[in-house]
Amino acid sequence: MGLFSKTIRTLGPWGGYQLARQICRNQPRILMYHRFSNPPVKDWASPKYFEQQVRHIKENYNSYSLVGLMQYKREHGHMPRHAVVITVDDGYRDFYHYAYPILRKYQVPATLFVTTGFVDRKLWLWPDKITWLLNQVDRIPETIKIGAFCSGSGPVNFETRPFYWQQWITHSLSLPDPEKHSFIDQLASKLGKVFPLSIPHEFEPVTWGELLEMQDNEIEIGGHTVTHPSLGRVTESQAREEIFGCRDTLNERLGDRYRTFCYPNGQPSDFRAFLPGLVQEAGFLGAVTAFPDAYGTRDPLLMRRHVSGDDMFQFFKSVSGVELVGLRLRKDVRMSLSGVVASYAG
Ligand SMILES: [Zn+2]
The missing domain is CATH 3.30.1490 (Dna Ligase; domain 1)
Structure with missing residues (x-):
């Protein structure tokens, strides 16, 4: 058992969370959600637990949208203290129904990454x-x-x-x-089946009108490509079309503004060395993966995220920094793509 694990065991979970929170005070944690439902569905978030989590974040941390976090860093030259970012992927309508009212109630900002072809109802995910x-x-x-x-x-x-x-x-x-x-x-x-032409209700996207409303109320609408391919398995020119096409549609539909980006699927095999450069060239202020490792938020174009959902134990590990501290102690690096590799000192 490592020293940190021993310390957590000695302090008890709450003491461990508090210790990690202090150790990680300058390291923002970016939480990742996908779908919401009521009644609960396995691996999704339900309003009951999401509200507890949002309240906990409101009472214990400084919350930002991802673009808000990047703008803070630009203005101040460093990340804010005790920062937590809620991010939600894909652009399903259940975000608008279940998560957005809770975020509004507690005045907690968040980022929703949308696949523009999906919101346009041209494709199912x-x-x-x-x-x-x-x-x-x-x-x-x-x-x-x-x-x-x-x-x-x-x-x-x-x-x-x-x-x-x-x-x-x-x-x-x-x-x-x-x-x-x-x-x-x-x-x-x-299987002798034909996909319906229109997206079935349970897989529906948000509408552009709902996105506009949310954007006016502290929800950043970030980019998540046009068709949600793995950008690790397309050519560079296709990746460019996916990233720039998504940006252009977001700007057309929701107005020109700074945004951030999320790589579809977001696992180490979904990355190629040219991707961060394309994302930066398209004007996105930051971008996120879908896995955590020891790098945390060191590379603004490859910021790591921590899973969250109805599992409150996982939520506390993610939000407090316990997971991040553990990854750093183990020097757990799942992907090395950019210049940050050289500067990572463990
Ligand atoms: Zn996605």
């Missing part, structure tokens, strides 16, 4: 197509073979559905973008 497909069937009649991919037959129910979902998502993520879409279409045709 592709993982939702897999969820939808698996909800349409109660059995996979025969083994599905698509190229090297092979998925067994059998019943699709409460127990087996997550297994199929994970297998199909993992394979999709390994493919270049056009092949991924073709793979999902082939899955549908093997």
Whole structure:
């Protein structure tokens, strides 16, 4: 057991959180959420716990939108103390229904990263197509073979559905973008299903009107590409179209202003060395990954994020800095892409 873990055990969880909060006072923590629901759904955030978290942040930390944090740093030359940023990915409508009223109630800013083609209702977010497909069937009649991919037959129910979902998502993520879409279409045709033309209610995006309203009330609307590909599996010119196209649509629909950016999927394999430069060239003030490691927020174009949701233990680890301190003590670095590598001293 490391010294920090021993200290936390001695102090008890609350003492450990307080200690981490002090150690990390100059290191903002960026929290990551995706979907919200009531009643609760596994791995999503529900209003009951989200409200407890927002209240805790309001009472114990200084909260910023991500662009607000970057502007503070520009003005003062350093990050604010005890800063926490709430970020939410993708642009689902449930943010507007469940999270936004709570953020307004406590006057806590946040950043919502939106995929512009999704808000324009030109596309579904592709993982939702897999969820939808698996909800349409109660059995996979025969083994599905698509190229090297092979998925067994059998019943699709409460127990087996997550297994199929994970297998199909993992394979999709390994493919270049056009092949991924073709793979999902082939899955549908093997199951004899046709995707509805309009996005089903449970996968709906926010509207531009709702985004405008939220933008006027302390919610930054950040960029999350046009079609949500893994930017690690597209060419540089496609990445440019995704990043600049997203920026242009946001500026057209919501007005020209400083914003930040979020890399789709955001895992180490979704990155290429040219991406931070493109994001900067497009004028975004900062950008975030979807995983935490020892770098924290040292590189403004590759700031790490901490998971949050209904698990209050994970929330306290993320928000207090316990997770960040642990990663630093273990020198846990999951990705080294930019000049910050040289300056990272452990
Ligand atoms: Zn996303």
